[in-house]
Amino acid sequence: PAVSVREAAGRLGIDTPRVLELIRANVLTDAVRGPLGWLIPIDSVSGILAWLEQLPNLPADRGLWIPFREALRRFGVGELSVVRIVQLVRDGRLSARRDPAVPTLRGLYLVVTELRQWSRQAQADRRTESGYALSHVAAVLYPERPIRVAVLRKWIDAGLLRAERHRKAWRILPEEATRFRATYCLVQETCTLLNVARSTLDRWVVERRVVPVYSRRTHRKAGTPIFLRADVERLVALRAA
Numbered sequence: 001p002a003v004s005v006r007e008a009a010g011r012l013g014i015d016t017p018r019v020l021e022l023i024r025a026n027v028l029t030d031a032v033r034g035p036l037g038w039l040i041p042i043d044s045v046s047g048i049l050a051w052l053e054q055l056p057n058l059p060a061d062r063g064l065w066i067p068f069r070e071a072l073r074r075f076g077v078g079e080l081s082v083v084r085i086v087q088l089v090r091d092g093r094l095s096a097r098r099d100p101a102v103p104t105l106r107g108l109y110l111v112v113t114e115l116r117q118w119s120r121q122a123q124a125d126r127r128t129e130s131g132y133a134l135s136h137v138a139a140v141l142y143p144e145r146p147i148r149v150a151v152l153r154k155w156i157d158a159g160l161l162r163a164e165r166h167r168k169a170w171r172i173l174p175e176e177a178t179r180f181r182a183t184y185c186l187v188q189e190t191c192t193l194l195n196v197a198r199s200t201l202d203r204w205v206v207e208r209r210v211v212p213v214y215s216r217r218t219h220r221k222a223g224t225p226i227f228l229r230a231d232v233e234r235l236v237a238l239r240a241a
Helices: 005-012 017-025 042-053 070-077 082-090 110-132 134-140 149-157 174-183 187-194 200-204 229-240
Strands: 032-034 036-039 063-069 095-098 106-112 164-166 169-172 184-186 227-230
Touching: 005 017, 005 036, 005 042, 017 036, 017 082, 036 042, 063 070, 063 110, 070 082, 070 106, 082 106, 082 110, 095 229, 106 110, 134 149, 134 169, 149 169, 164 187, 169 174, 184 187, 187 200, 187 229, 227 229
Parallel strands: none
Antiparallel strands: 032 036, 063 106, 095 106, 164 169, 184 227
């Protein structure tokens, strides 16, 4: 025997979009889509309810415990979905209690501090998957010398920094930020590695002892010069020899 999405929603105490989330994640197993909609085995729905019954009862002092619906309202938009919460509880990574008077997901209670922690983790994971905004990269690419977003845009236009368009905004993957930092040196770091003053570095550039890959001579409207780290390290080795 099977039930419809609407019937499953009533049995589980959630709305129909949440049931569809559970189907897509295969939490509600063996659901079949027919000509009139999804059909969900009753055993699959009963399995979730039986799992809920095994949870400890909610203590008299609720303290930081909040109901499932409030958890979804506060943390569910783009962060902790119903599927993610159920998975975390099942894996023992999110504390949960149940209200014995409400034998559905509405009777599930969760700790708000743990939800907040997992919400921040979900945000970090999403940022890692989709890339960082330019404003974030500007602040963390060179923490000792924050970069203006306008400068990052010039580096993107010059082909030095790879970025992808997401809707109307540029996004930079974490590994690309790491590659850029490992490949290029700004002026201050170049002077530090070579143990010279800025005036000496400028003279060496004129003498072509070290040539920037990005400067006003090579790129129109370029800002501060950028050097290949490999070129700088080669010069360091020559000076040491």
